Amino acid sequence: MSQIKEISIDSMDGKEVSVHGWVYRIRSSGKLTFIVLRDSTGIIQMLSSTRSMSEEQHKELSSLTIESSLEVSGIIHKDERAPTGYEIEIKDYRIYQRNENYPVSKDLGEEFMLDNRHLWLRSREFTAVMKIRSTIFNAFAEFYNTNGYYQVQPPIMVSTATEGGSTLFKVPFFGEEVSLSQSSQFYLETFIYSLEKVYTISPSFRAEKSRTFRHLTEYWHAEAEVAWIHNEEMMDIEEKMIEYIVAEVVKNNEEELKILGRDIELLKKIKAPFPRIRYSKLMEMAKKDWGLDLKYGDDLGADEERAITVHFDKPVFVTHFPTELKTFYHLPDPENPSEILCHDLLAPEGYGEIVGGGERIWDLKQLEERMEEYNLPKEDYYWYLDLRKYGSIPHSGFGLGLDRLCMWIMKLSNIKEAIPYPRTIRRTRP
RNA sequence: GCCGUUGUAGCUUAGCGGUAGAGCACUCGACUGUUAAUCGAGCGGUCGUCGGUUCAAAUCCGACCAACGGCGCCA
Numbered sequence A: 001m002s003q004i005k006e007i008s009i010d011s012m013d014g015k016e017v018s019v020h021g022w023v024y025r026i027r028s029s030g031k032l033t034f035i036v037l038r039d040s041t042g043i044i045q046m047l048s049s050t051r052s053m054s055e056e057q058h059k060e061l062s063s064l065t066i067e068s069s070l071e072v073s074g075i076i077h078k079d080e081r082a083p084t085g086y087e088i089e090i091k092d093y094r095i096y097q098r099n100e101n102y103p104v105s106k107d108l109g110e111e112f113m114l115d116n117r118h119l120w121l122r123s124r125e126f127t128a129v130m131k132i133r134s135t136i137f138n139a140f141a142e143f144y145n146t147n148g149y150y151q152v153q154p155p156i157m158v159s160t161a162t163e164g165g166s167t168l169f170k171v172p173f174f175g176e177e178v179s180l181s182q183s184s185q186f187y188l189e190t191f192i193y194s195l196e197k198v199y200t201i202s203p204s205f206r207a208e209k210s211r212t213f214r215h216l217t218e219y220w221h222a223e224a225e226v227a228w229i230h231n232e233e234m235m236d237i238e239e240k241m242i243e244y245i246v247a248e249v250v251k252n253n254e255e256e257l258k259i260l261g262r263d264i265e266l267l268k269k270i271k272a273p274f275p276r277i278r279y280s281k282l283m284e285m286a287k288k289d290w291g292l293d294l295k296y297g298d299d300l301g302a303d304e305e306r307a308i309t310v311h312f313d314k315p316v317f318v319t320h321f322p323t324e325l326k327t328f329y330h331l332p333d334p335e336n337p338s339e340i341l342c343h344d345l346l347a348p349e350g351y352g353e354i355v356g357g358g359e360r361i362w363d364l365k366q367l368e369e370r371m372e373e374y375n376l377p378k379e380d381y382y383w384y385l386d387l388r389k390y391g392s393i394p395h396s397g398f399g400l401g402l403d404r405l406c407m408w409i410m411k412l413s414n415i416k417e418a419i420p421y422p423r424t425i426r427r428t429r430p
Numbered sequence B: 001g002c003c004g005u006u007g008u009a010g011c012u013u014a015g016c017g018g019u020a021g022a023g024c025a026c027u028c029g030a031c032u033g034u035u036a037a038u039c040g041a042g043c044g045g046u047c048g049u050c051g052g053u054u055c056a057a058a059u060c061c062g063a064c065c066a067a068c069g070g071c072g073c074c075a
Helices: A055-062 A110-115 A124-145 A185-191 A231-252 A254-260 A264-268 A279-288 A302-309 A364-373 A382-389 A402-409
Strands: A016-028 A032-039 A042-049 A069-078 A086-097 A170-173 A176-180 A197-205 A218-227 A276-278 A316-319 A336-340 A342-347 A352-359 A395-401
Touching: A016 A086, A032 A055, A042 A055, A055 A086, A124 A197, A124 A218, A124 A231, A124 A254, A124 A402, A185 A197, A185 A218, A185 A382, A185 A395, A218 A231, A218 A402, A231 A254, A231 A264, A231 A316, A231 A342, A231 A352, A231 A395, A231 A402, A254 A264, A276 A279, A279 A302, A279 A316, A302 A342, A302 A352, A342 A402, A352 A402, A364 A382, A395 A402
Parallel strands: A042 A086, A276 A316
Antiparallel strands: A016 A032, A016 A069, A032 A042, A069 A086, A170 A176, A197 A218, A218 A395, A316 A342, A342 A352, A352 A395
16 A cells, blocks of 8 residues: 555556545546545545446446545556646545545635534645644754753643632642643753753643634643753744744645745744844834834733734844733843843744743742742742752743744644644634 | 624525525536536525514514634733
């Protein structure tokens, strides 16, 4: 049995081949029936006629319907009239299942496509999305594996909040209650005292009732935590990582990018270093250069991020946010304690924030003070505070929304198109 | 949490007070080179649900349900 891609080459012309897959299109003009077969590697047109089969066989094949499954054997011909330039003249076949009525066709509404995601997955577009997504997830792990990092697995059911917030999913737990993890950062920090450089790819959950093009309640969170490095070095690593991931997609998924209509030339421009702009400077530029109604102390809303990122063709770091705009664990800049040593990475073309990261407070006293400001109970965070009691060191880390990264790289209009089974405030099926 | 939009055949939709129409899919038929073929016929609808107004409601009003979109929050 062969795969469609490996037989679609000139040197196979005239050879006998066997393939299996699903009916992608079928057209009949009586004595000739064209069946376009799909497998995981591509599509190929197959010809059924009475030249190479009996009348009954030809009739049975001609009656097949979309997405019916079968295997065939026949002779492959180079033929310019076929959609991909190659065609199989069917000599024999076996039908696994003939479908009655496949519900997915052209002209689909959004709700229908989401309700039938388990079938829509088979479409060429979504197959392309899933192949690119696979490249992105692999490339992320590969980048860190080849740079001396260890992959670790934090818990998903947790009893401590990361942000101290109200956005946690509560789950019954033997008469008690636990939360689903919204970030693995604190657990990642526990590993750096032995492994020094660690990363994880794990799901995160946010119970926020967000209804936007880039929010999911369950999403894939790629996080890293690195001992001994500071904010600037963390950004050095991240921009090389993004450059690597995008380059891998360009290298491995040219065909899929074409199916999605993504401009490859724009992706080829994604090379480190990325611009680094201090928050205070960005506020000035926003007001003076782009006419945005922003002042120091404002957080970046969706409109602002869009307005800012359309001015760049590469991702851009925004650094040194005012202390009050971010949560307690960020390290205040020793030279200007009203700002913190942190960074957001905004994706270009209007996509906005894909990474949040920075340097963590590593002094016990300073961390305790900040937690008091946030009214966080020390008892719950005893293990996080212990990290500052025993061999504490400077360190930095980040969290990356992998689904958002996928959305930007593929230039999708909604994050739901970037993940196979999106979970949102109103959707948990299929 | 706030604001908005949409529910008509399996799917995409037209109709917007007076007998529910089309394209795709599916079924049957014609066609020896089709490119999401073409041509002919057929199948398929308690117009999201409940209630109200009216001689008459898919159409107007109300409530509910479902989904989608925007803001805030964030990755």
